[in-house]
Amino acid sequence: MKYIPTIGIECHVQLCTKTKLFSEVDNDARGKEPNSCVSPVDYALPGMLPRLNGEAIRLAILAGRAMNCEINNNSRFDRKHYFYPDSPKGYQITQYYAPIIGSGYVELPSGTRIKIEHAHLEGDAGKLTHFDSYSLVDLNRVDTPLIEIVSMPDIHSAKDAHDYCKELWRLMRYAGVTYGDLYNGNMRFDVNTSVAPEDSKKLGTRTEVKNLNSFRSVERAVEYEIARQTKLLEAGEKVIQETRGWSDATGKTTGQRSKEEAKDYRYMPEPDLPPIHLTEEFVEAESSKLPMMPADYRTKFGGIIANDTMEVLLDYPELMFKLNEIDEKNVKSISNLFASVLLAEEKSAEYLNDLPSAKQLNDLAQMNEKKELSSTAAKEVFLRLFDPQMRGKDTRSIAKELGLIQENDLDALGAIVDTVLAKPETKKAQDDFRAGEEKVIGFLVGQVMKESHGKANPSAVQEILRKKLA
Amino acid sequence: MKVDESTVKHLADLSDFRLNSDEAKRLGGDLENIIKYISQLDELDTSDVEPTYQVFEMENVWRNDEILPQDANCEDLLNLTVETIDNQIKVPKVL
Numbered sequence: 001m002k003y004i005p006t007i008g009i010e011c012h013v014q015l016c017t018k019t020k021l022f023s024e025v026d027n028d029a030r031g032k033e034p035n036s037c038v039s040p041v042d043y044a045l046p047g048m049l050p051r052l053n054g055e056a057i058r059l060a061i062l063a064g065r066a067m068n069c070e071i072n073n074n075s076r077f078d079r080k081h082y083f084y085p086d087s088p089k090g091y092q093i094t095q096y097y098a099p100i101i102g103s104g105y106v107e108l109p110s111g112t113r114i115k116i117e118h119a120h121l122e123g124d125a126g127k128l129t130h131f132d133s134y135s136l137v138d139l140n141r142v143d144t145p146l147i148e149i150v151s152m153p154d155i156h157s158a159k160d161a162h163d164y165c166k167e168l169w170r171l172m173r174y175a176g177v178t179y180g181d182l183y184n185g186n187m188r189f190d191v192n193t194s195v196a197p198e199d200s201k202k203l204g205t206r207t208e209v210k211n212l213n214s215f216r217s218v219e220r221a222v223e224y225e226i227a228r229q230t231k232l233l234e235a236g237e238k239v240i241q242e243t244r245g246w247s248d249a250t251g252k253t254t255g256q257r258s259k260e261e262a263k264d265y266r267y268m269p270e271p272d273l274p275p276i277h278l279t280e281e282f283v284e285a286e287s288s289k290l291p292m293m294p295a296d297y298r299t300k301f302g303g304i305i306a307n308d309t310m311e312v313l314l315d316y317p318e319l320m321f322k323l324n325e326i327d328e329k330n331v332k333s334i335s336n337l338f339a340s341v342l343l344a345e346e347k348s349a350e351y352l353n354d355l356p357s358a359k360q361l362n363d364l365a366q367m368n369e370k371k372e373l374s375s376t377a378a379k380e381v382f383l384r385l386f387d388p389q390m391r392g393k394d395t396r397s398i399a400k401e402l403g404l405i406q407e408n409d410l411d412a413l414g415a416i417v418d419t420v421l422a423k424p425e426t427k428k429a430q431d432d433f434r435a436g437e438e439k440v441i442g443f444l445v446g447q448v449m450k451e452s453h454g455k456a457n458p459s460a461v462q463e464i465l466r467k468k469l470a
Numbered sequence: 471m472k473v474d475e476s477t478v479k480h481l482a483d484l485s486d487f488r489l490n491s492d493e494a495k496r497l498g499g500d501l502e503n504i505i506k507y508i509s510q511l512d513e514l515d516t517s518d519v520e521p522t523y524q525v526f527e528m529e530n531v532w533r534n535d536e537i538l539p540q541d542a543n544c545e546d547l548l549n550l551t552v553e554t555i556d557n558q559i560k561v562p563k564v565l
Contacts, residue, residue: 024536043542055534134561
């Protein structure tokens with residue numbers, strides 16, 4: 001019997017606001033001491049009031065629009081109660097009944113659309129580190145703003161699960177709502193997987209693998225779960241509904257000790273935070289700040305940039321934003337330099353933060369186009385545009401300084417060719433060529449290149465030689 | 471509504487309270503009385519009334535995204551805890 005997998009994914013995205021969701025302390029704890037980015041609100045001291053960060057609402061609108069979602073005019077916060085040392089309040093402030101982001105969809109590179117059920121704002125929890133006989137608590141991450149994106153159970157393969165997570169990561173970075181640093185947990189994925197016989201109308205029993213932080217882990221965990229569940233069903237056994245942990249090292253999921261009963265979060269409206277009411281005008285004004293998204297670039301540059309190069313470049317919003325700034329006729333050559341030269345550089349991550357200006361890149365592409373720069377020279381000049389000593393200069397000055405500009409002036413080249421042909425040591429080659437020995441043209445071109453100190457355009461030289469020796 | 475000992479125990483578990491049997495029985499009685507008192511509201515017909523989520527009639531109380539000095543610093547807050555190790559708060563083993 002054939003079994004069809006069904007997958008739904010919840011994704012937590014940390015928003016890159018300056019301050020936390022409910023207090024005016026630094027939201028960026030990277031490289032800072034534990035418990036240094038905290039306020040009395042994060043400690044949940046009695047009487048402390050949460051104060052909602054308006055920027056989180058703006059970013060939520062952008063994130064929602066990036067996923068083609070409705071933005072709900074009315075939303076509000078609720079308390080989700082649980083007792084654990086990572087949450088001094090004893091509850092998480094989230095949006096359970098009326099989330100800010102409604103339904104929408106994410107389109108994968110393959111064209112498949114994955115429906116979004118909703119997405120909501122909430123505060124993150126603190127970080128626990130476990131030791132043999134105790135645990136340590138760092139509250140720097142408490143109430144970092146998150147949006148939790150809930151997909152419909154709309155995904156039917158491990159590959160699509162991977163592509164969906166990756167596309168979400170791209171969308172959130174293009175929209176500028178997160179740093180998108182997966183290694184540091186800026187985006188985390190919980191994956192629900194079930195399998196059911198092909199002819200079944202009902203979905204199978206699902207398992208949830210929590211806290212995955214790479215696309216590859218998502219893909220492998222889903223592959224593993226599909227195989228494991230299919231094997232159980234084929235053997236006439238049952239899948240147990242449970243949370244399972246994933247290990248990258250073993251490539252397996254394992255059942256985690258399940259609580260005896262379903263969690264009882266006792267949701268209630270958050271009385272300390274008045275509801276959010278967004279007017280159509282406000283939503284439209286904020287939405288209009290959304291830049292072009294990956295799908296827009298696929299449409300705009302689809303005929304210019306090859307598909308596989310495009311999918312590589314789309315991982316770097318900085319590069320696509322830059323391609324959008326330069327003249328369209330130069331997009332093909334500059335996109336090739338980005339993909340084959342820039343991304344191959346050891347320092348590429350650094351380079352991305354400080355790209356050359358659109359004018360520098362346009363000039364470079366045009367000089368290459370007009371054969372003033374050979375392809376090899378264009379690559380060299382391109383890399384010099386990132387050189388701290390050179391980067392302030394215009395492309396032509398850099399090329400000149402490096403002596404890389406090719407001589408294309410036909411009169412000037414003609415004069416050099418004449419000088420070479422007048423030399424006695426080229427006499428024999430000239431005679432041989434006239435006698436039909438094609439390949440000596442290479443020797444003659446080489447002599448001209450030498451005479452020009454490497455600056456002549458070899459194809460132009462060859463053309464002139466052929467005319468003069470005809 | 472009857473609040474039996476197992477319901478009280480369940481609520482205590484969710485909040486990580488330890489209660490002995492006498493306390494659980496007494497609290498069960500207290501909770502029953504509280505619920506009975508509040509249940510008087512059930513006598514009202516609210517079928518045509520919009521639910522109320524807050525009573526201040528405020529909305530959109532937002533602040534700017536600016537880092538501001540706080541009334542208590544890291545040290546003040548860590549001093550409120552029982553024990554710390556390298557600026558982290560030490561708690562009993564939870565896993």
